[in-house]
Structure formats: C-alpha cells, structure tokens
C-alpha cells in the first residue's frame with residue numbers, strides 16, 4: 534500500500550515510516566525540508582499521487598493559542614483538500630488524549646482545531662489520541678531550562694513509548710477508517726518530575742527540577758487525573774523503565 538506521512542522527518546513520523554516500510558508498504562515522506570509545505574501546499578499534489586492513506590504526524594511550535602489554531606488549521610485544510618483531489622481514502626491523525634477533557638494549553642487548542650476539521654472534512658478518517666510520550670518530560674524540562682534549573686509541572690501521566698506510537702499508527706494507516714479511536718497509552722502511570730529526573734540521570738545531565746504549576750505551559754487545569762487515558766484505552770506494552778534502559782549511552 535502507498536502511504537504518505539506528513540511530518541516524516543519528525544520524531545514519530547520517522548519511526549512510523551520505518552514501521553510501515555518494515556511491513557512492506559511504500560512510504561511517501563512529506564516535510565518542508567523535503568520540499569513539501571503544508572502551509573502553502575507546495576509540492577503536495579505531486580506527493581499524494583497514488584496515495585491510499587495519509588498519516589498526519591506534523592507538529593507546531595507555537596505557544597500562542599491563536600497562532601497554534603491558525604497553523605494547525607491551515608496545514609490541516611491544505612492537506613485534506615489535496616487528499617480529496619488525489620482520491621486518498623483514509624486520513625489518520627496523531628492526536629493527544631484529553632484534549633477534550635481540559636482546555637489545556639495553546640497546543641491543545643490547535644489539536645482540537647485539527648480534529649474538528651478532519652471530522653467535518655471530505656476524507657474518511659481515524660483520529661488516534663495518544664498519551665504523552667516517554668521522552669515528554671525531558672522535552673518539557675528542556676523548553677524552560679535556564680542555568681541548570683527547570684520549573685516543571687508535576688503532571689500525572691500514563692506515558693507511551695515512541696516506537697509503540699509508531700506501531701499503532703502504522704497498523705491503523707494500513708486498515709480501514711475508524712473515526713475516533715480509543716485513547717492509546719502506556720502500561721503505567723508516572724509523575725512527570727520523576728520522569729524528567731530519571732531521564733536526565735541516564736543522559737548524565739544535572740538539572741535542578743522545581744515542581745510548580747506557575748510560569749510554564751501546563752497549569753493547574755491539567756492536575757489530577759485529567760491526562761490519564763479513558764477506561765477503554767488500548768494499552769501499549771513498553772514501560773517507561775524499559776524505554777529508559779534503552780536510552781543509556783544515547784544523547
């Protein structure tokens with residue numbers, strides 16, 4: 534099957550491309566660095582020729598709500614319109630569990646806009662809501678680290694391994710559209726501060742972590758169990774500890 538991945542040079546996009554190719558599928562890689570831009574549509578019609586399914590694993594760095602909604606809105610509209618022209622039969626979105634359970638932050642507002650456009654759009658779809666990835670704590674601490682100190686929200690999460698995310702996306706992209714899929718999560722709950730501390734330790738980095746709900750992108754609205762997956766969630770196998778053990782010696 535010919536499957537395009539938007540965001541194929543990214544963290545999850547590259548793993549999903551590898552997973553699909555490992556199963557014998559032909560993968561079309563889409564990203565700006567590869568000459569295809571979802572904000573303008575440049576190169577998109579050529580890229581989608583003969584494509585049966587598209588996985589959207591793009592990202593948006595905006596921290597302003599309006600910017601995030603505009604970016605995800607523009608890229609999603611552009612992608613869906615090109616898919617309709619090309620006769621694509623299945624649009625798969627890498628989304629986030631809980632974006633409808635909390636206002637969250639600017640990024641969540643952008644993801645809700647993506648989901649709205651897809652659900653109302655012309656292409657049969659599957660929206661797959663994932664919990665935070667195992668490397669999420671390190672990434673979040675990295676955004677705000679200054680002089681070896683990082684404020685970090687003590688979020689309760691049930692994180693999932695990036696490779697497990699890719700495997701689920703590859704399976705779904707090769708199948709029939711399912712509409713809204715169940716939440717997909719890892720096997721155990723974790724505290725984000727503890728995850729960051731342990732990840733820094735295996736990286737050989739010393740960072741003072743300051744647990745706080747102030748000043749970061751995650752406020753008290755995301756406290757408690759709001760980020761945990763629904764009761765009917767699909768549980769992926771790889772624990773945070775197993776993932777951490779694989780990180781030794783990796784930058």
Ligand SMILES: NC(=O)c1ccc[n+]([C@@H]2O[C@H](COP(=O)([O-])OP(=O)(O)OC[C@H]3O[C@@H](n4cnc5c(N)ncnc54)[C@H](OP(=O)(O)O)[C@@H]3O)[C@@H](O)[C@H]2O)c1
Pocket residue numbers: 539540541542543544545546563564565566567569570571572590591592593608627628629630644663664665666669
């Ligand atoms: N981190 C988490 O814990 C978590 C949990 C659940 C869901 N998610 C979702 O996972 C998604 C992917 O995250 P990630 O960390 O894998 O992303 P990433 O590593 O930042 O990769 C983003 C990809 O999107 C491409 N891209 C961005 N803008 C584009 C545009 N205008 N046109 C074409 N390509 C574009 C980038 O390539 P170029 O720069 O070359 O264009 C890159 O390949 C995000 O949408 C996020 O909401 C994340």
